[in-house]
Amino acid sequence: MTLLRLAILFLSLPGLAIAQEDDAPSTERGRAVYDVFCQSCHGTGARGDGDFADLLSVQPADLTTIAERNGGAFPAEAVQQTIDGRAEVRGHGVIMPVFGPLFDRGPARRPIGTGAPVVNKGSVADLVAFLETIQRTE
16 A cells, blocks of 8 residues: 555544644643643642542642652653553542543644654643643742
């Protein structure tokens, strides 16, 4: 099969699209996703003190210290895997819902680590972009 035929086949599959430059992850959309899916447990300020935090057997993480807990670097790929369910995390999937299947806006390109693009569902990429902006620098 020629490269052109493969490209046409890939582009014709339902629900698949190649992310455009203007479809980069959005911190604004990420904040909106956070407000709907994360705030009730992680809190308005993302410090693990949401309205439902006291009801949980595993305390929600302070999301403003992700980079601090990782030597000062924000581990975007690991954060993506935590949100979408690819990484096993204490409480994740048992208490913390796995949100990957819910976010079906389509793929988005997000440079991770080495700068290589990673295809990820758009809402997860947006949420990761937002979380990166709220990291404490103290």
